[in-house]
Amino acid sequence: MSFNATMPYEAVQTGHTTPPKKNLVKLDLKWLGVVPFFLFAAMFLIGPVLYLITGAFQNTDGDFTFANIAALGSDNIVASFLLSIKLSFVSAFIGALSGLLLGCAVILGGLPKWVRHAFMTFSGVASNFAGVPLAFAFIATLGRLGLVTILMRDLFGINIYNDLGFTLFSFFGLALAYLYFQLPLMFLMITPALDGLKAEWREAAETLGATRRQYWQLVALPVLMPSILGCFLLLFANAFGTLATIYALTGSSFDVVPIVLFQQIRGNVLYNPNLGYAVALGMVIIMGISNTLYLTLRARAERWQK
Amino acid sequence: MKKPFPIMPTLIALMSALYFLVPLYATFLFSLKMTRGEYSFASYRSVLNSSIFIDTITFSTIASLCAIVIGTVIIVPTAYWVRLKLPHIRPVIEFISLLPLVVPPVVLVFGYIRVFGSNSWLPLAGSDQGTNLLLVFGYVVMSMPYMFRAVDNGMSVIDIKTLTEAAESLGASRIRTIAFVIFPNVRGAIMSGAFLTFSISLGEFVLASLLNRPAFGPYLVQLGQDRAYEPAALAIMAFAFTWACMALMQLFAVKKPGSRWFPRLSIKLYKKVEA
Incomplete structure (x- = not known):
């Protein structure tokens, strides 16, 4: 073109x-x-x-300095970045894995066509259903008075908050809520790659005596790998930049990087405006790396989809 | 060889469907419980009767519409011009239009507040109207990747070179060509990008909150802190709204310029006439 x-x-x-x-x-x-x-x-x-x-790269007087970048190494900021990266990684990992499983099941699993159509339509909506309303939906589901919480208590006598130590307003609670837009996003993005797995490859492998496992290990997965990794990175970036959902769920008590920056803009909680810039720079760098890698991997993956 | 029943795929699809539907069902049920002892739409009534709801959603709707108009006016002529005259700088334009994916909204608005603060060269954030403008520009930037992609895809399916030559040989000026020939031909693509923009910016929280605008997103968060049942009602409405936006986006994205809205119906009618 x-x-x-x-x-x-x-x-x-x-x-x-x-x-x-x-x-x-x-x-x-x-x-x-x-x-x-x-x-x-x-x-x-x-x-x-x-x-x-x-x-x-400047101090408050406008002179050049590396002090702000060095200050990124202070304990609370490193902790924020680590928490952000961990949350994004876990939610992207679960999202990529479950999205891939769903994709394999729906696209390759021999389910009727309408199932695929229904999941595609729903995923288009759910992947855009983020932010504050998503937080509300999960509070109504898994909050202290949420429907599932109450159901578990009444039917099985298990209080997931007191007995299992679960709370929606924690790391895994957030990861579970993120999954609601990560899973459909992965499903939507991995579908073209799964469609690109040609039936001939499988037939060729089977003719040559490959087992199901060998076909996946030696043919399908290597072809899919750039797509899977690329989508994983996009999910990672997607989670890394998310602020509204987390803010609506936990207020400002959960110190991921976007929340720290949000607080900094609101009231200079870092007591150094230029340190705020450095945190912003850190965010852009992480987003930049994951998006660049995603685009590179996507270009690689598209070789097979012609 | 008869295929066995796909047990695992069915199981996975069912589990996923369950994960998707349970929160929606729970939220819906929760939203009906406002009046004790019975199911009612009281929470929906309470939301729709609140004047802050009306005010904030009006504000956000106007802001989103402005963003769509400004985004269209900037992106359509650019995409057209680049395809027609400057194909070699396409990668640059594409790169810039993808940049907002790398810049999180919180960083973007941070920059706005510093660059356009009240003691800067262009103190947009100093006045109410200026801040509104910043909010709208922020939405334009945030929707740029999707808008550009939609419009560019739309232009790839029409032959803009021939259309332009035809318009010019009939004596149309550049602006007339863009407004009356190119624009109508990529209307579907623009609408498709517009609905996505709309769904992104209507409930947007970060920009609106940090620019201190009376928008829908901050109102939602406040409501979530103050009330129990109304947020659930709003979540259901937001889901329905997102669904509508995506459906309309899909409809416009698939529709080719000049094609009918309901192809199947028209084929039937055509056959009847033939018979």
């Missing part, structure tokens, strides 16, 4: 007979068309982020 897109441009370049001076003016006018977009992006996306990034 990029070949076709560049063709006319090259044709213009080589086939041009007008003097170079006029060509220059024409080129300038051509660029004018993208000025609004670049201006908007510079002012409301790149500029503000760059401001934070440069601020991360």
Whole structure:
């Protein structure tokens, strides 16, 4: 596609007979068309982020320093980052695994077509059902007075809060709530990869005497691996940036990085505005790495989906 | 060889369905329990009768619509222009449009507050109207990846080069071409991006809260702290709303320019006429 897109441009370049001076003016006018977009992006996306990034390397007087970056190593901030990474990792791992299982079951498991259609439709909605309403739904389900909590108590005599030590407002409670948008997102994203597993590969493997396990281990999984890893990274980034759900569930008591930053903006809880910039920089770097890796892996995975 | 009944897949699908549906069912049931001893829609009535609900949702609706309009006005001409005249800078535009995925909303708004604070060169955050504008721009930025993708996909299925040449040979100006030829042809794609934008920004919390706007997201959080049953009612409404947005998005994304809304119905009618 990029070949076709560049063709006319090259044709213009080589086939041009007008003097170079006029060509220059024409080129300038051509660029004018993208000025609004670049201006908007510079002012409301790149500029503000760059401001934070440069601020991360300055002290309050505006002099260059690494002190803020060094201060990221202080105990409470390292703890926040670790908690964030751990929560995102666990929720992405559970999401990727269950999404993959669901994908295999629905796409490859020989279930009727309508099951696939129903899950696809529902996943499209559920993967976008995040934020505050999701928190409310889980409070009504697994909160202290939630339906499932009450049901467990009345039917089995188990109080999941007192007897099992479960609380929705903890690490695993949050991971369980995140799963509600992570699982459908994984399912939606892994579906094209699973569809891309050609029946011929399986037949070829079976003809050569491969067992079911060998087929998965040596053919299907290696082909799927870039997709799975890529989706996992996207889920990770997705969870890492989540703030609203966690805030609605736990207030500000659960110190993940977005919450720390939120508090910092509200009331300078770090007592150093430039340290806030450094935390923001840290977030952008982590999001950047996981998204870049995701895009790289996706490009790799698409080789098999032609 | 007859295929055996798929036990494991069925089990996995059932478990997943259970995980998806139980919270919805629980939330719905919970939302009906406001009046003691009976099921009623009292919590829904309470929400819909509250004036803060009406005010905040009106505010957020307007903000979202503004974001959709501004986003469209920025992205459609850019995507068109890049495809037509500057295909070699496409990767740059694509990269910038994907950047918001790397910048979490909390970081974006942090930057806004610092760059456009009351003692900066452009003190947008100093006034109410300016802050509203910042909120809308923030939503434009957050929806940019989806909007750009939708519009760009829409443009890939129409032949913009031929359309442009046709419009120009009929004497249309650049702006006229974009507004009356290109725009209508990617309307479906724009609408599809618009509904996604709408579902993202209507209940958005982080930007609205940190910019101190009377929007729907902060109202939701406040309600969650103050009330028990109304949040459940709102969660159900939010789910229905998300569903509607996604359904409309899908409808517009699949619909090709000029195609009918209900293809199956029209085929039937056509056959009848033929017979």
